[in-house]
Amino acid sequence: MTHHLLSGPEHDPARDAGHENAPPRVGFFTDTSVCIGCKACEVACKEWNAIPEDGMAFTGMSYDNTQGLGASTWRHVAFVEQSVPTGGGRTRLPLVSGGGTGGGEVRWLMSSDVCKHCTHAACLDVCPTGSLFRTEFGTVVVQDDICNGCGYCVPACPYGVIEQRPSDGRAFKCTMCYDRLGAGLEPACAKACPTESIQFGELDELRERAALRVDQLHKEGVTDARLYGHDPQDGVGGDGAFFLLLDEPEVYGLPPAPVVTTRDLPVMWRHAATAALSLMGGFALSFALSALPARTGRTRTGRRGRA
């Protein structure tokens, strides 16, 4: 049996992490087809978690001045403006009319991004201090009293979510409102979302609901609708926060097929061990070769540098 906990399907990460009697795994289903870009989730997240301001800028990226997830942005609403042919077979969600003749229409995609709380979380795997841990709810949380700011989780995350806060040094990311979950409340972003684009609940139930929703959209002719991060067979074992998207993931700044880097860790350790042995072997050979001319030097003068 090739089953291990570094990759592949894993039904109950909380129990595998040692939580006995863990409650059902919870997560987010973000249905971007009903997101109206109000950013209430961003605001609620900042307010509840007391996250500091992290820059005020006009980016020119549609209505997105937040730019991306980071140490001080745990919900980020992406705004994508696309030209689509008039009446074409694409998603019929015309929000702005193109005006004039033959110019097509502008399609506006909005999506509230968040930490994916991966089943196989690279940030957690590589954290050397044990600061990042798997909660009883199956989510991934940084313990800020332990994090020493080594920054390893930052390049390990395949989604570019977690980041060190420059003014603080430690790494921060979405906790799925661990404090609220403990008190039986839903996370602040889901609570604030006025269109139920952000749905919080038990992950199994959310996956069923999402499958129904995508079927419904397909029947209504929204053929571009697809789920992202819902599949326990994918490279990260499925996301605890998954999405319904209306275009390819990379359009929203998401990786199309992320893989938890530690899937390959056994291979890496094997190669490192072989490399370490080859280093020793290389020096052993060097000492042996430099001993040779000394012994055979009388008969073979002039032959140097046999390496």
Add this chain to the structure above:
Amino acid sequence: MKRRTDDVTAAAGGTSGRTPNARRRGRNGEEPMVPRATFDSYYGRPVIKAPGWSARDIAGYFFLGGLAGAGSVLAAGAHLTGRTATATVMKLSSLAAITLSAAALVNDLGRPGRFANMLRVVKPTSPMSVGSWLLSAYGPCAGAAALCAATGRLPRAGVAATGAAAVLGPAVAAYTAVLAADTAVPAWHGVHRELPYVFVASATAAASGMALVLAPSCESGPARCAAVLAAAGEISTMSAAERRLGMVAETYREGRAGRLLRAARVLTVAGAAGAALYGRRSRTVAVGSGVMLLAGSACTRFGVFAAGVASAEDPAYTVRPQRAAKDREGLRGAAGCA
């Protein structure tokens, strides 16, 4: 700020040949209000986050850790074969290098005061945890070996420490490759099979270089030989790594990384050639070759580091290989269903 035409071919099997403008933006400091026609990306923004590590501290540590680890093996060999002067200077060099390494690592922490948290858990899934434990075992051995050699006291303990450092040293030199490769950074993770060999070859070059600089020429036979092996190893493993990377190999050829890695090749080959041909006859050439080998090793580490950062900052290097992998999988899946 050229865009290469091979992008289109490199994207075969991926998305369209449209290209992102992230790198371009970074260079001119001019941010277009609307993204240029791109392969689909979100305003050219990176998908993953580049490591926040400082190159001086972390690439510097890769170099110093390699110098220390490989140096301990060279020192033990010299010790065994009666090359006492070489053994002593290499033990001292390893102690100095590993001390600087530890300082660099602590300095790079966001919370340096909490460096002891590194030894809070033992975690094989975290190369940094493994490395912290390795360093805390290796450091004292390297220190004891150096002190015993320098003072001449406790010779038996010195032998034991020299042996232990020589066993742990290669691990110290090799694990840093896993540290880099165990990330989502395309230019590092993509070569997770090759990088350990690149790093130990580079470490061997550095240690041989140090021996050529510090040790007497009459004892430098093994170092000269190791320098040639290291140069050959580094050139061949680096080209294997670039072949593996496909389009991501651009990050090893362009920009700062490209300049550093080209310099590394020239310095390493010249250093090894100089050492092999004239290292025994001329002390000056030996020292010059040693300096070139050391500089070459440092350039390799800083170059690989820069390539990783460049590959993280451009979404193309994250999206295109994943797209290609996904399409291949889709084809396989379709074939399986039919």
